[in-house]
Amino acid sequence: MGALLQEVCARAEALQVPLSVHLDLTYRCNERCVHCYLDHDDHGELTREEVFRVLRELACAGTLILTLSGGEPLLRPDFFAILQYARALTFSVKIKSNGLLIGPSQASLLREYGVQQVQISIYSHKAEVHDGITLVRGSLERSLDAIRRLRSYGLSVTMATPLMSQNFGDYPGVRALAAELGVPVTIDPTITPKIDGDTEVLRHRISGEQVQSVFRDSALVGDVQKFSECAPVDQDDLMSYPCSAGHTFCYISPYGDVYPCVQFPLPCGNVRQQTIKSIWWDSPEMERVRSIRIGDLHTCSSCANAGGCSRCPGLAYMEGDMYGPSSADCEKSFARTGVLPNNWEHRKSRSLIQIDLGVRATA
Amino acid sequence: MFVARSSSVAARLLEEEMVIMCPRTSKLFVLNPVGTAIWNALDGDKPLDEIVKDRICTEFDVELETALAHANEFVKQLSEHDIVMTAEHPLPAKDPDTQTGKVV
Numbered sequence: 001m002g003a004l005l006q007e008v009c010a011r012a013e014a015l016q017v018p019l020s021v022h023l024d025l026t027y028r029c030n031e032r033c034v035h036c037y038l039d040h041d042d043h044g045e046l047t048r049e050e051v052f053r054v055l056r057e058l059a060c061a062g063t064l065i066l067t068l069s070g071g072e073p074l075l076r077p078d079f080f081a082i083l084q085y086a087r088a089l090t091f092s093v094k095i096k097s098n099g100l101l102i103g104p105s106q107a108s109l110l111r112e113y114g115v116q117q118v119q120i121s122i123y124s125h126k127a128e129v130h131d132g133i134t135l136v137r138g139s140l141e142r143s144l145d146a147i148r149r150l151r152s153y154g155l156s157v158t159m160a161t162p163l164m165s166q167n168f169g170d171y172p173g174v175r176a177l178a179a180e181l182g183v184p185v186t187i188d189p190t191i192t193p194k195i196d197g198d199t200e201v202l203r204h205r206i207s208g209e210q211v212q213s214v215f216r217d218s219a220l221v222g223d224v225q226k227f228s229e230c231a232p233v234d235q236d237d238l239m240s241y242p243c244s245a246g247h248t249f250c251y252i253s254p255y256g257d258v259y260p261c262v263q264f265p266l267p268c269g270n271v272r273q274q275t276i277k278s279i280w281w282d283s284p285e286m287e288r289v290r291s292i293r294i295g296d297l298h299t300c301s302s303c304a305n306a307g308g309c310s311r312c313p314g315l316a317y318m319e320g321d322m323y324g325p326s327s328a329d330c331e332k333s334f335a336r337t338g339v340l341p342n343n344w345e346h347r348k349s350r351s352l353i354q355i356d357l358g359v360r361a362t363a
Numbered sequence: 364m365f366v367a368r369s370s371s372v373a374a375r376l377l378e379e380e381m382v383i384m385c386p387r388t389s390k391l392f393v394l395n396p397v398g399t400a401i402w403n404a405l406d407g408d409k410p411l412d413e414i415v416k417d418r419i420c421t422e423f424d425v426e427l428e429t430a431l432a433h434a435n436e437f438v439k440q441l442s443e444h445d446i447v448m449t450a451e452h453p454l455p456a457k458d459p460d461t462q463t464g465k466v467v
Contacts, residue, residue, distance in 0.1 A: 002391065004391045004392075004393060005391050007393075008377065008382055008391065008393065011377055011378070012377060015377065015378060017377065019375075019377075059375070062375055062376070062377060063375070064373060064374075064375040064377075064382055064384065065373075065384075087370075090372070090373050090374045090375065091373055091375075092373030092384045092386070093373075114370070114371040114372075114373075114386045115386070116373065116384070116386045116389065117389075156386075156389065
């Protein structure tokens with residue numbers, strides 16, 4: 001993040017402005033990715049007029065960066081009307097799409113309306129792997145066509161590659177493909193539970209050993225030794241907040257539900273019943289999230305990995321305690337530093353007690 | 364000189380300062396309150412020297428000559444980043460409610 005953007009974010013945080021908002025326009029999708037955290041039915045999406053009202057309210061509240069996503073957002077017939085309206089309100093608009101519906105006319109409109117960036121998920125450079133994840137034959141080729149098309153129209157494109165058991169070995173190929181296409185790629189070993197808490201999709205996560213091999217790859221992390229260090233935590237760190245969720249960022253579902261983040265399904269209000277401002281400033285849930293500092297995290301604040309941990313408060317919440325650890329991030333921290341997280345010490349203690357009790361019961 | 368805000372930029376008022384993002388380069392700009400006042404007045408219809416005389420000099424208590432020199436330099440810098448367009452004639456008007464980045 002650039003210094004000026006950091007400064008703007010810090011000011012937005014001090015003023016409690018939702019500088020960046022992620023709005024899912026639909027959960028419907030034309031792919032069926034095996035690891036997806038959403039259900040793809042329409043349970044009553046916001047209408048175009050409702051979306052317009054939300055956009056006006058967000059502009060009023062100070063939102064600058066607007067991510068339009070889904071599902072596949074281009075499945076909405078009014079997608080370009082919404083985009084045009086958002087741009088007229090001078091949002092910086094980013095779009096997350098699979099690209100399947102981006103033909104020449106769509107790419108031309110995305111350019112005309114001044115989209116900041118389009119992110120497209122690419123799981124592998126091999127069609128059989130990518131299409132095996134999306135469950136749509138020919139999807140890799142169509143997504144790559146979209147990337148080439150968007151690039152030819154002068155748009156900024158990024159590739160996102162979540163790593164899972166199916167595509168783990170392919171990330172060097174994906175990086176080579178991204179270089180060939182002239183686009184940056186983000187490789188992320190995080191697979192999250194479904195938004196309703198169902199953890200079935202977590203079976204696609206890569207193993208701890210595989211995460212470790214990713215974190216030992218200097219092509220990805222740069223200086224491995226530096227990346228693996230346990231950064232010390234000082235008093236300022238303990239007084240800082242875990243992430244931007246609820247501070248300068250929030251998420252709005254296609255049904256108008258407002259959450260601190262995409263991965264933080266704590267309902268804070270609904271735009272059909274309340275204004276964005278009242279939810280953002282007055283929701284007790286949002287206020288609770290906003291009040292949490294690193295020092296308040298009972299297990300994590302004293303963990304040796306705390307300094308460099310990517311702990312996600314939303315994943316911790318989904319595990320049952322927003323003040324607790326997120327086990328996926330404990331796994332990642334251990335893979336990164338080799339130092340046992342506090343969370344695992346507790347788990348070991350508990351299992352020892354269980355064994356102890358078992359012995360006594362048998363006797 | 365007539366100056367109009369580019370419709371391609373993203374902008375939002377944060378307290379008293381306009382935050383502007385250029386989509387072509389992803390560069391971020393933060394205008395101070397004087398720059399923000401000029402930005403808000405750049406409708407393409409009123410010459411820059413009139414904007415400076417009527418808005419800036421009265422609002423910020425500054426000499427016209429100094430203000431004009433600064434405003435011209437300011438517009439030149441914004442123009443180099445395609446954030447504004449300049450012309451010797453009035454530029455097509457945009458919807459004033461939705462193009463400034465102000466609260467709507």
